[in-house]
Amino acid sequence: MIECEGLVKIYKTDDLEVVALQGLNLSVKDGELMAIIGNSGSGKSTLLNILGGLDHPSAGSVHVGPWDLLKITEEQLVKYKRETVGFIWQNNARNLLPYLSALENVEMPMMLRGKVDRAYSRQLLEWVGLKERMNNKLHQLSGGEQQRVAIAISLSNRPQMLLADEPTGSVDSRTSDMIMDIFRTLNRELGLTIVIVTHDLSLAGKVDRVVAIRDGLTSTEFLRRNTHLDDAEGFGKGGLQEVHEAYAVVDRAGRLQVPKEYLSALGIAGKASMEFDGERIIITKPKLLEGEQK
Numbered sequence: 001m002i003e004c005e006g007l008v009k010i011y012k013t014d015d016l017e018v019v020a021l022q023g024l025n026l027s028v029k030d031g032e033l034m035a036i037i038g039n040s041g042s043g044k045s046t047l048l049n050i051l052g053g054l055d056h057p058s059a060g061s062v063h064v065g066p067w068d069l070l071k072i073t074e075e076q077l078v079k080y081k082r083e084t085v086g087f088i089w090q091n092n093a094r095n096l097l098p099y100l101s102a103l104e105n106v107e108m109p110m111m112l113r114g115k116v117d118r119a120y121s122r123q124l125l126e127w128v129g130l131k132e133r134m135n136n137k138l139h140q141l142s143g144g145e146q147q148r149v150a151i152a153i154s155l156s157n158r159p160q161m162l163l164a165d166e167p168t169g170s171v172d173s174r175t176s177d178m179i180m181d182i183f184r185t186l187n188r189e190l191g192l193t194i195v196i197v198t199h200d201l202s203l204a205g206k207v208d209r210v211v212a213i214r215d216g217l218t219s220t221e222f223l224r225r226n227t228h229l230d231d232a233e234g235f236g237k238g239g240l241q242e243v244h245e246a247y248a249v250v251d252r253a254g255r256l257q258v259p260k261e262y263l264s265a266l267g268i269a270g271k272a273s274m275e276f277d278g279e280r281i282i283i284t285k286p287k288l289l290e291g292e293q294k
């Protein structure tokens with residue numbers, strides 16, 4: 001579904017250039033539910049905005065389904081945003097209309113496109129657990145319920161892919177669990193590809209695959225150790241490392257990112273010695289330089 005290779009995004013302001021993505025590789029399969037984690041400023045939102053067609057990449061390649069987002073025309077982009085992507089933000093509910101019911105809010109974007117599908121709107125609200133509240137006005141619903149209405153709305157155009165930027169950022173942990181359950185239901189029922197961007201490790205721990213971004217590059221992948229576990233058993237317990245195995249990402253050119261804390265613990269900066277003993281690759285402080293210092 002998603003293929004990014006060597007993706008670069010440079011923001012230019014008057015006298016400054018910020019390289020937000022510096023050659024990022026990412027592959028997401030059709031129908032996958034995965035998460036992207038990273039510290040503030042690592043490039044997560046930049047990546048999501050590019051995937052959503054809200055921002056244009058500077059270089060590299062990015063394909064979503066049949067679309068080449070580097071070469072896409074303005075006209076095709078409108079179609080792409082309307083038909084392929086659904087978006088959820090942390091404060092999505094802010095954009096809802098308080099004096100309309102949940103159902104009317106879901107139908108509103110359909111109405112703007114000229115075709116209301118009431119049965120599907122009801123189905124969406126049922127999927128997000130609001131079957132009993134669909135005729136309530138928005139202002140009569142809690143923040144978490146409003147966020148669930150926002151999820152239903154993001155699916156009103158029947159997208160193939162859902163992009164969620166910190167979707168549980170402003171809700172309590174019970175609602176956060178509920179939202180993750182909804183994502184799993186939608187993933188299962190609709191075969192929807194879902195990419196969640198978050199810095200919440202416990203949220204990330206609830207999906208099978210997590211990709212970590214550091215300084216605009218994919219650095220580590222976490223894969224669930226036992227994918228056969230029943231949802232209720234396996235999800236939501238402990239942190240990411242408890243249920244996932246971590247792998248360093250090695251790109252086609254053989255590059256990988258060594259965590260800064262490992263390098264500083266060994267006093268490695270600029271250069272390192274690398275040996276291969278037949279089984280392991282060992283990175284150490286430069287041997288020659290150590291000798292020189294004596």
Ligand SMILES: Nc1ncnc2c1ncn2[C@@H]1O[C@H](COP(=O)(O)OP(=O)(O)OP(=O)(O)O)[C@@H](O)[C@H]1O
Nearest residue numbers: 011018019020038039040041042043044045046047
């Ligand atoms: N419009 C912009 N103009 C200039 N620089 C930008 C712009 N948008 C983002 N950046 C910079 O690009 C880098 C990546 O930002 P991005 O918002 O993608 O990070 P993030 O991982 O989503 O962070 P957060 O978790 O805080 O939202 C940061 O250094 C940021 O300051």
